[in-house]
Amino acid sequence: MKLKSLNVALALALCISAASTQAQVSGNTVKIGFITDMSGLYADLDGPGGVEAIRMAIGDFGGTVLGKKVELVSADHQNKTDIASSLAREWIDQQGVDMLIGGTNSGAGIAMAKVAGEKKRPYFNIGAGSTRLTNEDCTPYTVHYAYDTAALANVTGAAVVKGGGKSWFFLTADYAFGISLEQDTAAVVKASGGTVVGAVRHPLSASDFSSFMLQAQASKAQVLGLANAGGDMINAVKAAREFGVTKTMKLAGLLVFITDVHSLGLQATQGMQLTDGWYWDSSPETRAWSKRFFEKMKKMPSMAQAADYSATTTYLNAVKAAGTDDPDKVMVQLKKAKINDMFAKGGYIREDGRMIHEMYLLEVKKPEESKYPWDYYKVVAKVPGEQAFQPLSKSTCPFIKK
Amino acid sequence: MRLTTYVYIALAALAVLAPLIGLYPVFVMKLLCFAIFACAFNLLLGYTGLLSFGHAAYFGAAAYTTGYLVKTLHWTPEVAILGGMALAAFSGLIVGAMAIRRQGIYFAMITLALAQMLYFVCLQLKLTGGEDGLQGVPRGNLFGMLSLSNDTTMYYFVLALFVTVFLLIRRIVHSPFGQILKAIRENEPRAVSLGYDVERYKLLAFVLSTTLAGLAGSLKTLVFGFATLSDVHWSMSGEVILMTLLGGVGTFFGPVLGAGIVVALQDNLADKVGSWVSVIIGAIFVVCVMAFRRGLVGEAQAFFGRKKKTA
Numbered sequence: 001m002k003l004k005s006l007n008v009a010l011a012l013a014l015c016i017s018a019a020s021t022q023a024q025v026s027g028n029t030v031k032i033g034f035i036t037d038m039s040g041l042y043a044d045l046d047g048p049g050g051v052e053a054i055r056m057a058i059g060d061f062g063g064t065v066l067g068k069k070v071e072l073v074s075a076d077h078q079n080k081t082d083i084a085s086s087l088a089r090e091w092i093d094q095q096g097v098d099m100l101i102g103g104t105n106s107g108a109g110i111a112m113a114k115v116a117g118e119k120k121r122p123y124f125n126i127g128a129g130s131t132r133l134t135n136e137d138c139t140p141y142t143v144h145y146a147y148d149t150a151a152l153a154n155v156t157g158a159a160v161v162k163g164g165g166k167s168w169f170f171l172t173a174d175y176a177f178g179i180s181l182e183q184d185t186a187a188v189v190k191a192s193g194g195t196v197v198g199a200v201r202h203p204l205s206a207s208d209f210s211s212f213m214l215q216a217q218a219s220k221a222q223v224l225g226l227a228n229a230g231g232d233m234i235n236a237v238k239a240a241r242e243f244g245v246t247k248t249m250k251l252a253g254l255l256v257f258i259t260d261v262h263s264l265g266l267q268a269t270q271g272m273q274l275t276d277g278w279y280w281d282s283s284p285e286t287r288a289w290s291k292r293f294f295e296k297m298k299k300m301p302s303m304a305q306a307a308d309y310s311a312t313t314t315y316l317n318a319v320k321a322a323g324t325d326d327p328d329k330v331m332v333q334l335k336k337a338k339i340n341d342m343f344a345k346g347g348y349i350r351e352d353g354r355m356i357h358e359m360y361l362l363e364v365k366k367p368e369e370s371k372y373p374w375d376y377y378k379v380v381a382k383v384p385g386e387q388a389f390q391p392l393s394k395s396t397c398p399f400i401k402k
Numbered sequence: 403m404r405l406t407t408y409v410y411i412a413l414a415a416l417a418v419l420a421p422l423i424g425l426y427p428v429f430v431m432k433l434l435c436f437a438i439f440a441c442a443f444n445l446l447l448g449y450t451g452l453l454s455f456g457h458a459a460y461f462g463a464a465a466y467t468t469g470y471l472v473k474t475l476h477w478t479p480e481v482a483i484l485g486g487m488a489l490a491a492f493s494g495l496i497v498g499a500m501a502i503r504r505q506g507i508y509f510a511m512i513t514l515a516l517a518q519m520l521y522f523v524c525l526q527l528k529l530t531g532g533e534d535g536l537q538g539v540p541r542g543n544l545f546g547m548l549s550l551s552n553d554t555t556m557y558y559f560v561l562a563l564f565v566t567v568f569l570l571i572r573r574i575v576h577s578p579f580g581q582i583l584k585a586i587r588e589n590e591p592r593a594v595s596l597g598y599d600v601e602r603y604k605l606l607a608f609v610l611s612t613t614l615a616g617l618a619g620s621l622k623t624l625v626f627g628f629a630t631l632s633d634v635h636w637s638m639s640g641e642v643i644l645m646t647l648l649g650g651v652g653t654f655f656g657p658v659l660g661a662g663i664v665v666a667l668q669d670n671l672a673d674k675v676g677s678w679v680s681v682i683i684g685a686i687f688v689v690c691v692m693a694f695r696r697g698l699v700g701e702a703q704a705f706f707g708r709k710k711k712t713a
Contacts, residue, residue: 005692039680075673078680081535081630082432082622083672089428090669107535107630114538114627130534138535176532204525 018249020308024324025068027096032058032312035084035112036103036127038076041230044259045388046103046127046304049297053305056292057312065316066323073097077108082106088115095152097121098325101308106130113142120327129255129303131390133292134354134367138397141331142353146307147277150390151359152254154276157188159361159381160223162253163273169221169249170199171212171236172242173228181254182227197221206232209239217245229255234264239270258302261376266367273363278343279377282360285342300374310343345386352397356385405706409655417561427553428625433665434564435622440645440657441571442614447643448652450607451573451587455510456497456517457615457642460490463520463632464616466530469629471541474529479542479550483620491609492614493520498608502601514636521634539623550624562619567614572654574610583607615642644683648690650697655660659699 011021034054038047051074058070071092077084085108091097092115102112116123117139125133125142129149135149168189172182178201186196198219199318200212216224224245226236233253251272253260258276261269280290280300289309293301301309304398319325339347339357347357362377370376392400405447423428439461446452464486471482501512527661531537532595533573541550574580582603585593594600623629632638641664649660664683 039678040631073673076679077666077672080632080668080693081627081628083668085628086428086432086669087627087672090426093428094426107533107537107628107632110534110537110626111626112629132534132537137534176528204522 007163009060019072024271024326025066026098026325029069029096030065030099030316030319030325031071031073031091031095031097032097032099032101032315033088033091033097034072034074034101034103034308035077035087035108036074036101037039037072037079037105040079042079042104042127044263045257045302046308049293049299049301049305050103050126050308052296053293053309054312056296057309057316061313061316065319066325070316077103077105079105079108081105081107083117085111088112089119092116092119092121094286096328099124099330101311102124103127104304106132109133110137113137113139122315122327122330124315126307126311134350134352134390135396136174136398138352138395138399140353140399141327143311143334143349143355143368145311145355146303147359148354148389149177149255150184151277151388152275153181154185154188154390155359155361155381155383155388156225156252156273157194158192158387159275159383160250160273161189161192162196162379165223165250165252165268165273165279166194167221168194168196168223168225168252169216169219170196170225170227171209171216172199172200172201173232174203177229178227182225185225185227185254202228202232202236204232207235208237209344210243212236213239213243213245216240216249217243220248222249223252224249226251226253226256230260234260235384237264237268246271258300258374258376261364262299262374264299266365266376269364270366271364273361273380276303276362277357278306279360279362279379280306281375281377282379283342289342308345310339310341312342314339350392352392352395352400354392354395355391356389358385359383359388404493414565420664421554421557426523427557429559429669431553431625431663432622433662434560434620435625435663436642436645436661437658438564438567438621439615439618439642440568440649440661441654442611442618443642444615444646444651444653444657445571445574446607446611447646448570448656449580449587450583450604451667452502452604452608453510453643454501454513454608454611454639455643456515456520456636457612458634458636458638459513459517459520460612460615461491461496461619461642462524462629463619464490464532465619465623465629465633466477466524466536466619469536470529472624473536473539474498476600477542478546479544479624482542483617483624486620487613488618490619491613493668494609494612495605497635498605498612502604502608514639517634517639519637520637521631524631524634530629533631535628536623537627537628537630539627541624541627556625560625563617563621568654568658569615571614575654579603579606634646646697648686648697650700650703653697653699653703656697656699663688663698681706 036046099122102109102125106128107127109125124145126146131148131150133144165316170182172178200215253274256274317329322329322333333348344357349355361381363380420430467489468482468486471477471485497516543549645660645664646657650656
């Protein structure tokens with residue numbers, strides 16, 4: 001440890017002396033740090049696939065920006081907030097990391113945002129859904145890139161009601177995340193002219209959903225909103241299928257990723273509606289990129305992985321346009337740039353750090369409609385970013401002037 | 403002078419000089435926090451023979467309390483730490499009073515069950531921030547004067563507390579009270595037959611251990627500026643057992659070494675081997691249990707002890 005630190009100190013000293021001749025890029029390289037869950041329950045969604053996506057982005061950019069090498073360091077935070085935060089701190093202090101990308105787990109995501117804000121480094125969060133990143137815990141250096149729970153609630157709520165699903169019943173995981181998802185969606189449903197006939201709360205990591213399913217069935221609502229995630233969502237979908245709930249009600253998953261659908265199978269999930277920020281099979285451009293990704297990872301990319309690619313490219317473009325990796329100048333550039341790539345069309349980063357882009361309401365195909373592997377979704381509606389995300393006027397971010 | 407004395411002097415010098423020779427202070431602070439946690443746990447497992455499987459509860463409860471007191475009520479850090487420790491002591495008193503009535507696996511299960519209850523309370527409460535955690539806790543000014551926001555100042559504060567805890571545990575173990583604890587560990591019925599009120603001694607040891615675990619949690623919140631669910635999760639309870647066993651249960655320095663190894667592995671391997679970290683730590687644990695059950699320090703002591711006897 002001692003020796004390693006000495007080496008690092010020596011390397012830093014060298015870098016500083018080198019940097020004095022090349023003023024515009026600190027440390028003579030542009031270093032990107034990526035911290036996410038690589039081994040736990042979110043690893044499928046982001047994890048090693050996310051690393052590969054960032055590598056692809058650096059490769060496609062030519063491996064250099066402003067004539068300097070672009071490097072990537074990545075780490076597994078093992079879903080421990082302290083590891084995420086201390087690694088981020090150490091990377092910035094000792095390895096000269098210029099930009100951080102934060103993956104899944106919102107506790108770790110917010111902790112990294114605080115470190116990046118304190119140390120003044122651009123921070124892109126991809127995998128975490130918490131709206132706190134652009135509200136009470138916002139910093140001028142945070143960019144929340146892919147999605148958030150407010151957008152999921154808005155799109156699913158509004159679009160499903162528009163499509164005829166007027167009366168709703170919620171199955172909610174009984175903790176802050178589930179309850180806020182339920183309340184946000186219920187508000188949207190009511191505002192769009194629908195009704196909420198009831199809700200039932202289940203404990204986190206419940207295994208038996210039978211009584212909840214009977215309650216849902218008895219409500220005679222048209223839509224069953226699933227305000228839960230991960231294993232709970234998967235168990236709820238299975239139970240809904242077994243109890244025949246799906247015959248009378250339509251399932252609306254409020255936080256469902258393509259990896260969940262892949263592991264559940266189309267038989268169990270068919271007909272379910274859900275919101276995602278990106279789908280691999282939605283345009284020739286996304287298909288071309290996803291095929292390249294598939295060759296490396298043997299699975300199709302999720303929204304998070306596509307966003308990892310896009311965020312890296314956006315950052316490198318901003319460094320190029322600003323002519324420097326100076327954090328403040330890059331942030332100015334980022335907030336005025338338009339984002340046009342395979343992930344977003346006409347996307348832009350708002351003052352509070354929220355990236356605004358189109359969201360999709362998707363419906364899971366029936367097994368007989370699926371023509372090839374990973375052919376899972378029909379695009380039901382495309383919702384413009386301005387409608388999908390929380391408006392800036394509602395942001396509680398302290399540095400936004402109103 | 404004995405060999406151990408030299409080792410301690412060398413380590414103390416290293417600890418004092420650490421920020422000057424380029425060791426990363428935040429990393430060493432984290433290590434010291436977990437070392438305090440493991441030492442506190444060792445007091446219970448190593449010297450009283452009670453295996454608590456829910457020590458993360460006290461660590462995490464204190465972490466949240468200190469965070470709340472500093473962030474929302476703007477208390478100074480030293481009072482907030484005392485607040486965290488008080489809550490840890492109080493919950494230790496309640497849990498301990500229930501758990502010490504049972505022995506062995508039942509004791510472990512009761513502590514685990516109550517710790518899991520606390521986990522779900524932290525998940526639900528508004529002031530803990532649910533799965534997002536309590537974030538952005540400032541370090542504040544020590545005694546209202548000395549700013550802790552500088553990493554070096556904070557480091558010496560943490561180091562001073564660590565040394566205090568380490569010496570305190572030594573003192574406890576070498577006191578008549580510590581001797582009775584060891585007697586209970588070796589043969590409980592015998593301690594009863596000698597007229598000791600075993601339950602009261604056990605309870606006191608339990609509360610002492612949870613209070614010091616609370617100190618570790620409180621310090622961790624101040625060092626990093628947050629308290630999250632991973633602090634109260636059962637895997638944290640597992641980790642502290644691992645640290646103690648790996649270093650050497652029932653030795654003074656073992657838990658410190660164990661904490662050092664586990665924290666260093668988790669932090670340094672995270673960016674090198676990615677998802678293999680948990681596998682490597684698991685494998686080390688298996689090797690430890692199979693090959694050297696006394697832990698690193700325990701085996702070293704046994705080795706030098708044998709040498710001394712033959713010499």
